[in-house]
Amino acid sequence: MSSNRLSALLRLSAVRQAFWLLALFSTITLIAWGGTYWFMQREILRAVDARLAARMEAAILMMDAGDTLPRPGDDQTAAIVTSAELDGFRSLDTDPSGPDMRYLLRTTEHGRVLLGENIERQEELRDILSVGMQLSLLATLLATAIAALWLARRGQARLNVVSAGLAQVAEGRLDTRITLEGQDDLSLLAKRINATTERLDNAMAQMRVQSSNIAHDLRTPLARLRAEIETSLIKATEQGRAVSPEELGAALEQIDRITGTFDALLRLARIESGAGREAFASVDLKDLVESVAETFSAVVEDRGQSLSVEIEDAREIRGDRDMLIQLLANLIQNALRHGAEEQTITLRVHGPQLWVSDQGPGIPLDERKSVLRTLYRGEASRQGEGFGLGLSLVRAIAELHGAELTLSDGPEGQGLSVRLRFPSLTEL
Amino acid sequence: MRLLVLEDDAALGPWIDEGLRDAGHVVDLFTDGRDAVIAAMGQSYDVLVLDRMVPGLDGLSVLKSLRQAKVTAPAIFLTALGEVDDRVEGLRAGGDDYLVKPFAFSELLARIEVLVRRPGATEEQTSQLSAGDIILDLHKRTCHRQDRPVDLNPKEFLLLEVFMRSEGRVQTRAMLLERVWSMNFDPTTSVVETHISRLRGKIEKPFGDVLIRTIRGSGYVFEPT
Numbered sequence A: 001m002s003s004n005r006l007s008a009l010l011r012l013s014a015v016r017q018a019f020w021l022l023a024l025f026s027t028i029t030l031i032a033w034g035g036t037y038w039f040m041q042r043e044i045l046r047a048v049d050a051r052l053a054a055r056m057e058a059a060i061l062m063m064d065a066g067d068t069l070p071r072p073g074d075d076q077t078a079a080i081v082t083s084a085e086l087d088g089f090r091s092l093d094t095d096p097s098g099p100d101m102r103y104l105l106r107t108t109e110h111g112r113v114l115l116g117e118n119i120e121r122q123e124e125l126r127d128i129l130s131v132g133m134q135l136s137l138l139a140t141l142l143a144t145a146i147a148a149l150w151l152a153r154r155g156q157a158r159l160n161v162v163s164a165g166l167a168q169v170a171e172g173r174l175d176t177r178i179t180l181e182g183q184d185d186l187s188l189l190a191k192r193i194n195a196t197t198e199r200l201d202n203a204m205a206q207m208r209v210q211s212s213n214i215a216h217d218l219r220t221p222l223a224r225l226r227a228e229i230e231t232s233l234i235k236a237t238e239q240g241r242a243v244s245p246e247e248l249g250a251a252l253e254q255i256d257r258i259t260g261t262f263d264a265l266l267r268l269a270r271i272e273s274g275a276g277r278e279a280f281a282s283v284d285l286k287d288l289v290e291s292v293a294e295t296f297s298a299v300v301e302d303r304g305q306s307l308s309v310e311i312e313d314a315r316e317i318r319g320d321r322d323m324l325i326q327l328l329a330n331l332i333q334n335a336l337r338h339g340a341e342e343q344t345i346t347l348r349v350h351g352p353q354l355w356v357s358d359q360g361p362g363i364p365l366d367e368r369k370s371v372l373r374t375l376y377r378g379e380a381s382r383q384g385e386g387f388g389l390g391l392s393l394v395r396a397i398a399e400l401h402g403a404e405l406t407l408s409d410g411p412e413g414q415g416l417s418v419r420l421r422f423p424s425l426t427e428l
Numbered sequence B: 001m002r003l004l005v006l007e008d009d010a011a012l013g014p015w016i017d018e019g020l021r022d023a024g025h026v027v028d029l030f031t032d033g034r035d036a037v038i039a040a041m042g043q044s045y046d047v048l049v050l051d052r053m054v055p056g057l058d059g060l061s062v063l064k065s066l067r068q069a070k071v072t073a074p075a076i077f078l079t080a081l082g083e084v085d086d087r088v089e090g091l092r093a094g095g096d097d098y099l100v101k102p103f104a105f106s107e108l109l110a111r112i113e114v115l116v117r118r119p120g121a122t123e124e125q126t127s128q129l130s131a132g133d134i135i136l137d138l139h140k141r142t143c144h145r146q147d148r149p150v151d152l153n154p155k156e157f158l159l160l161e162v163f164m165r166s167e168g169r170v171q172t173r174a175m176l177l178e179r180v181w182s183m184n185f186d187p188t189t190s191v192v193e194t195h196i197s198r199l200r201g202k203i204e205k206p207f208g209d210v211l212i213r214t215i216r217g218s219g220y221v222f223e224p225t
Helices: A002-010 A013-064 A120-170 A185-238 A245-270 A285-302 A321-338 A365-376 A389-400 B012-022 B032-040 B059-068 B085-092 B105-117 B155-166 B172-181 B192-202
Strands: A076-081 A088-092 A101-108 A111-118 A281-284 A306-310 A316-319 A346-350 A353-357 A404-409 A416-421 B003-005 B026-031 B047-051 B075-078 B099-102 B128-131 B132-138 B142-145 B148-150 B170-172 B213-217 B219-222
Touching: A002 A185, A013 A088, A013 A101, A013 A120, A013 B148, A076 B105, A101 B148, A120 A185, A185 A245, A185 A389, A245 A389, A245 B170, A281 A321, A285 A306, A285 A321, A285 A346, A285 B155, A316 A321, A316 A346, A316 B142, A321 A346, A321 A389, A321 B026, A321 B213, A389 A404, A389 B155, A404 B132, B003 B012, B003 B128, B003 B148, B012 B026, B026 B032, B032 B047, B032 B059, B047 B059, B047 B105, B059 B075, B085 B099, B099 B105, B105 B170, B105 B172, B105 B219, B132 B155, B142 B170, B155 B172, B155 B192, B155 B219, B172 B192, B172 B219
Parallel strands: A306 A346, B003 B026, B003 B047, B047 B075, B075 B099
Antiparallel strands: A076 A111, A088 A101, A101 A111, A281 A316, A346 A353, A353 A416, A404 A416, B128 B132, B132 B142, B142 B148, B170 B219, B213 B219
């Protein structure tokens, strides 16, 4: 492994973690091993020393009684010596290959008594144990290091997948999704990142569609405005005719349409930013629908259509009355535009649900999803009439209220029914 | 009326100034907030028309300092900021009304007139309104023209009431939406037009004359004969 690759490996956070753990583990094991060695050594000497002391007492008693120094057993020595050394225990390891001895020297009335005991067997036992521990330490360290590296590499590989995915998102490829097997925190993170990216993707797509809708909504009145002013100007300059109040009024109307589009845009932006939720109050769906019907029935009737209201078990919901009126106004506007001639537009309330149905051609089942997607995800490139700001506002207001928006057949299997299901007060 | 206008835009300021003078008011136009404060301290104005964003001192701060100095003249803000929060902020600073640019001049004029009427405008506790040959009974909710009863639904009645209370003054669509339907937004459907056309069908058509005149691009005026 080149030093470059090694340093690259060492920079990986998982590998670093593994090394830290390894170091900690080794330290603990070394301390445990050293402690055990020291403890065993002490115990061996204590037992031998206790035996030597007992033998010394017995020997002195026997010599006091007039006997000679008792004969030593196997692996033991006993002698009367002349020595310059002080009384006490000492270990003697004169010959590395010879037996290790432990001695006790004591000065008695009968001379200086030196008792010895061979402790080679105990020391061998101790050494075997020690070697065993060293071997196991080594093996453990090796195994741990391999395992740590493997885990680190695996973790790092998973992290790299996430990191690479994010890098792609940063480059603007918002359709990137991170696929990560498993059920750990990293895969949860990946899921969260995916959800965020998807939301971002949708928002961007929506913005693109909205921008083109806005451009469309603005171009038409701007074109008319231009045409009207140009016509008046030509008449004024070439034919010497004064500009009429009608012409100017018509121009003003186009400007008002443009202003109206800007107002709707600002409102949409505001609603989408989630503002206004703090001003929510309880709104009775019955009151709401009745007052909307009172305001708009004349408009509907003027188009040769009628507006009917069905209310059953109406609930109170939390919301902004003004916004909800606007939502209904836009849905009625949509029904007027796309419904059949002489149709009945129905406003229906049942519990926390609200329907606006028309008797027009409706939307085929397989297209409904794409219409909703147009609203929610902005996938359509189609410049559909009526899928402009009005319905975007409906969607935004529904979202702000936590209401679920669905499309279905009208009440008698024909026409389109837009349903809004508000969260009931207890769900909030 | 004596009006103070604070507007630094080189085209919009003189336009407002001229329009208000044409409407018969005395106008002092300022382009700097500090000058406007000094003027309003020394001179009493009937209405203050303040742009939100001007050099020196912005409209909001101008009104705040004037309110602290106990200048109580009603104030209307002009702004390019259309957000509801800005509106709330303006009203909290002591503003009485709020007009978002671009606006129709008739709208500005109408709103100024409403503001001046407001102090004494404990909308006369009369039970009856009359204009020309129309009599509106506010208690019984009935309407008579030339002593013939006219059947109006509640919104039509309210619409006529609003018109009769502001006889001869332009009512813009936005003002009607606010006052009759309490809507602060344009529902894009032709709510105002439809109701006015229905009202006309009831109070004009049978009598063969015109009471509510449409001013294209700005609004409606109620002019009883």
